[in-house]
Amino acid sequence: MNEKIQEIIKRDICESYNSNILRKFIDTGLEEIRACINCGTCTGSCPSGRRTALRTRSVIKKALDGDDSVLKDIDIWLCSTCYYCYERCPRNILVTDMVIKLRNIAVEKGYILEKHFNLAYNVFFKTCHAISAKGENNKKWRELRESYKLPSLPPTVHSYPEAVKECQTLMKEVKFKKLLDQIKKKIKK
Ligand code: SF4
Ligand code: SF4
Known part of the structure; x- marks a missing residue:
């Protein structure tokens, strides 16, 4: 996304999101997940989601809400890391990196296929x-x-x-x- 567009899309951060999962994101410099507006563009862009139950928006929302069930969810392993969601996210959020981070947290907790x-x-x-x-x-x-x-x-x-x-x-x-x-x-x- 070019710099002008980035200026236009101001990324306000929603401070009220403050779960344990979220703090792990923030610790690794991924605070921008708090700018998600839950628009679903990531889900609509996801080639994996067309063939599987992966709903990227839902995964991101659960992470924001601190819903630990997302760590046990097989969906986070269905992402092919193609970066379509990142390219299209109107908030310029590193969605793919977020999914990878969720996998890291899941494995740290012992949830691994x-x-x-x-x-x-x-x-x-x-x-x-x-x-x-x-x-x-x-x-x-x-x-x-x-x-x-x-x-x-x-x-x-x-x-x-x-x-x-x-x-x-x-x-x-x-x-x-x-x-x-x-x-x-x-x-x-
Ligand atoms: S496209 Fe970006 S802003 Fe929209 S739901 Fe996905 S992560 Fe959130
Ligand atoms: S990076 Fe993963 S979540 Fe994003 S569009 Fe590609 S398969 Fe879907």
């Missing part, structure tokens, strides 16, 4: 790749890279396996591993 947890715990932490380019099943991707005259493996830990330990140290430092361990314990109960 089993497949996502398995991917994070059994694949990402161990290999530092969410999707591997190695192995017989992924041969076609390596060949595709080669057809574009790229090295068959990307310049990631695949090419620098010694960096795996560094990535794992990083994940421990930011307490990602601790979070996964806590969730694993909850799942076992």
Whole structure:
């Protein structure tokens, strides 16, 4: 959105929204969610919502109201992070970032889909790749890279396996591993 339009659309913040969820948004610099006017443009623009139950406006409203049920709601995982809602929001709100933040809060509270947890715990932490380019099943991707005259493996830990330990140290430092361990314990109960 250009600067002139941004000037015209003055983003008054509604101070009365002050839930626990909202405070987490504010702490990470996403206070503008309080400027939402509940117009529904985000929902109307959402390609995912055309095929699923995701209603972006409703997700944002629940976050504003501090309705914790939004954290358990599978809808927040149906966003494809396409950024249409952000481009069209008349209040210039970073809607997509809000949805991602809601997912972060949900996982902090232990609400995570089993497949996502398995991917994070059994694949990402161990290999530092969410999707591997190695192995017989992924041969076609390596060949595709080669057809574009790229090295068959990307310049990631695949090419620098010694960096795996560094990535794992990083994940421990930011307490990602601790979070996964806590969730694993909850799942076992
Ligand atoms: S488009 Fe923007 S202002 Fe409208 S409901 Fe969605 S987030 Fe709120
Ligand atoms: S970023 Fe997510 S919520 Fe926004 S329009 Fe795309 S799929 Fe819908």
